[in-house]
Amino acid sequence: MVGKYGAQIQELGSTAGDALIMLESLLISLQLALVTTLILLVLAFPLAYLLAFKQFLGRTLLEVVVAMPLVLPPTVLGYFVLLMIAPDSTLGRAWQALFDSSLAFSFSGMVVASVLYSLPFAVQPMQQALRAIPVSWLEMAKTQSLNVRQALWQVILPAAKGGVLVAAVLSFAHTMGEFGVVLMVGGSIPGETKVASIALFEFVEMQQQSEALMLALILMAVCFAMLSLVYAINRNGMHMVTVK
Amino acid sequence: MSSSIHISAQLGSLSLLVESSISVGITLISGENGAGKSTLLRCLAGLEMAGGQIHVTGQVWLDSSAGFSLPVEQRNVGCLWTDTALLPWLSVERNIKLGSEDSDHGDLMKLAELLEISPLMQRKPHMLSTGEAQRVALARAIFKRPALLLLDEPFSAQAPAIRQRLRVVLKAVVEELKIAVVMVSHDVEDAKLLADSHWHMREGRLLAEVKPISELLRAEE
Numbered sequence: 471m472v473g474k475y476g477a478q479i480q481e482l483g484s485t486a487g488d489a490l491i492m493l494e495s496l497l498i499s500l501q502l503a504l505v506t507t508l509i510l511l512v513l514a515f516p517l518a519y520l521l522a523f524k525q526f527l528g529r530t531l532l533e534v535v536v537a538m539p540l541v542l543p544p545t546v547l548g549y550f551v552l553l554m555i556a557p558d559s560t561l562g563r564a565w566q567a568l569f570d571s572s573l574a575f576s577f578s579g580m581v582v583a584s585v586l587y588s589l590p591f592a593v594q595p596m597q598q599a600l601r602a603i604p605v606s607w608l609e610m611a612k613t614q615s616l617n618v619r620q621a622l623w624q625v626i627l628p629a630a631k632g633g634v635l636v637a638a639v640l641s642f643a644h645t646m647g648e649f650g651v652v653l654m655v656g657g658s659i660p661g662e663t664k665v666a667s668i669a670l671f672e673f674v675e676m677q678q679q680s681e682a683l684m685l686a687l688i689l690m691a692v693c694f695a696m697l698s699l700v701y702a703i704n705r706n707g708m709h710m711v712t713v714k
Numbered sequence: 715m716s717s718s719i720h721i722s723a724q725l726g727s728l729s730l731l732v733e734s735s736i737s738v739g740i741t742l743i744s745g746e747n748g749a750g751k752s753t754l755l756r757c758l759a760g761l762e763m764a765g766g767q768i769h770v771t772g773q774v775w776l777d778s779s780a781g782f783s784l785p786v787e788q789r790n791v792g793c794l795w796t797d798t799a800l801l802p803w804l805s806v807e808r809n810i811k812l813g814s815e816d817s818d819h820g821d822l823m824k825l826a827e828l829l830e831i832s833p834l835m836q837r838k839p840h841m842l843s844t845g846e847a848q849r850v851a852l853a854r855a856i857f858k859r860p861a862l863l864l865l866d867e868p869f870s871a872q873a874p875a876i877r878q879r880l881r882v883v884l885k886a887v888v889e890e891l892k893i894a895v896v897m898v899s900h901d902v903e904d905a906k907l908l909a910d911s912h913w914h915m916r917e918g919r920l921l922a923e924v925k926p927i928s929e930l931l932r933a934e935e
Contacts (some may be wrong), residue, residue: 609761610799611784614813614858624812628803 488673488681491541495659495669496688502577502652502665503645505586510592511634511643513585518596518637519626533580533653537594539587548654555655580656580663587651591640600626643696646689717771717862717894721750722755725765730754730764730918736862740888740895746896750918751898752795758896759793760786770894771861792860792893794868798851802840806850807835814858822857828883829853830876844852844871849880856887863888865897869904 520526521533539547555573556562565573573579607629611621627634649667656663658672666689673682717737723730730750735822743751760775768776775784800809810822823834826832829849839847848871855863868884869877885908889893899905905912914921 604797604799606795606797606799607801609786610793611813613759613761613791613793615790616786616813617787620813625801628801656740 476551488678491664491669492666492681492685495664495666495667495685497668498577498662498664499646500626502580502584502648503642505581506588506645507592507638507642509581509585510588511638513640514589514592514637515596515634517589518593518600518633521528521593522597533594537590544587544648544650547587548583548651551586551651551655555579555582559611574655575657575659575663577656577662580665583651584645584648586649588641588644591644591706592637595633595636595640596630599630601634602633603629632703636700637701639696639699643693644651646692646696718767718769719758721754721764721768721776722766723753723757723762730757732918732920733917734913734920736770736894736896737910738888738892738894740885740897740908741743742905742912743896743898744905744912745914745915745921749915751915751916752866754851755793755795755866755896755898758862759828759864760784760789768877768933773861790858790861792855792858792863794848794851794855794865796866796870798839798847800842800847800850800854802839804829805836805838806842808848809839810854810857812854817859818905820851823851825857825887828887834873835878845876846871846875853878855893858889860893863893863897867896867898867900869899869901878903884908 517532517536521529521536533687552574553559554561555565557566557572557574561663562573564576565571569578573582583649603626607625608621611625616624647667648665649671652663652665653668658664658668666685670685670689673679673685718735720733721730721821724730730753731751732754740932743754745751756762758768760777763783764776765778766776767774767778770789773784774782775789776782777873790897800806801812805811810826811817823832825832826835829854831846831849834842834850835847839850842850852865855865869880872880881904884895897904897908899908
């Protein structure tokens with residue numbers, strides 16, 4: 471009996487396994503994109519604020535460092551992040567002491583890499599939106615005696631909310647599409663660091679064309695939806711932003 | 715309590731040098747375009763870097779010899795510039811209350827009525843005419859009860875009929891709140907009906923502190 475249906479059972483098992491890999495990798499990608507986006511929203515805004523409004527020594531250098539991931543090969547960035555979080559590095563040792571686990575080849579390590587990799591996609595739209603705020607509004611906030619916190623919440627953030635939204639959407643979509651960096655830093659551990667783009671690569675490598683096609687279509691739909699959202703935000707009169 | 719100003723500033727090609735005192739009431743500044751009238755207002759507000767001293771009702775706002783300049787947000791100043799800078803996502807009421815959220819709502823309603831903007835309170839700025847927007851910005855500047863009110867052509871966008879009523883309102887409000895107003899205007903009627911003192915500026919200098927026309931007329935009688 472088993473011999474008669476063995477091949478079908480094996481095929482069914484294999485299909486279920488592939489579906490599980492697809493689902494798991496998609497969930498990990500979504501989780502990574504969400505965590506990265508939330509961290510970037512907090513981290514990128516002060517950076518964008520500094521770059522938009524303040525003149526200081528090293529401003530250009532900071533701008534270049536923030537933009538570096540746009541031109542750097544992802545594997546190069548991934549390699550340096552790997553060195554930075556390796557178990558024998560300062561950060562790696564501190565992490566090990568604090569959480570009793572390795573930062574390299576873990577979900578948390580991928581978050582560190584993703585935050586660095588998507589940094590310009592968060593900072594630049596916010597920076598442009600902040601720069602687009604009319605000077606007269608900022609001066610009015612001062613002459614109306616708003617303190618820095620009040621000016622931020624009542625004038626600056628509402629005025630730049632289009633840029634902040636675009637930054638969030640772009641960071642999310644960019645993280646969903648990461649490959650080189652997460653492969654270098656996270657490896658491809660099923661259920662932990664195997665993201666959708668890596669799963670897709672492995673399906674192609676194993677010539678599982680239908681699974682590869684399905685995963686590719688899902689990723690494409692997510693990115694299409696995200697970009698549509700960016701264009702909708704821009705068309706609705708919020709600040710027009712482009713990532714250079 | 716009177717206030718004194720002694721300002722020197724070099725801004726682009728304009729060299730500003732002004733020394734005078736301001737009392738409660740309306741001080742009007744006239745002069746040709748580029749004379750430095752608006753720049754003087756911006757220096758008083760702290761929006762332009764200037765040297766010298768500014769003392770307003772006993773408080774030091776600027777003393778460059780001591781390296782001190784009170785930050786703009788700590789100067790109790792109310793401003794109306796040609797750009798009204800109303801925030802488009804806030805209603806008229808919330809625009810006026812910006813920075814003065816704890817002030818009395820009844821006072822706001824009274825001021826709105828005087829400035830003829832009561833029916834506009836729930837509208838957004840894009841639904842206002844230029845004249846209405848200017849009156850809303852004037853209300854915002856007055857509502858925070860500033861020690862010094864700086865007005866740059868405050869009635870420039872108003873129709874002649876309402877302009878006359880607004881002069882009466884401004885005069886009454888200034889007397890009631892006992893605030894010092896420095897106002898830039900090219901309008902002879904403003905000088906005639908509003909000014910308690912009148913400066914004339916040319917090329918960044920106070921050429922003359924001229925008597926208000928009302929006093930001259932009284933002297934002639």
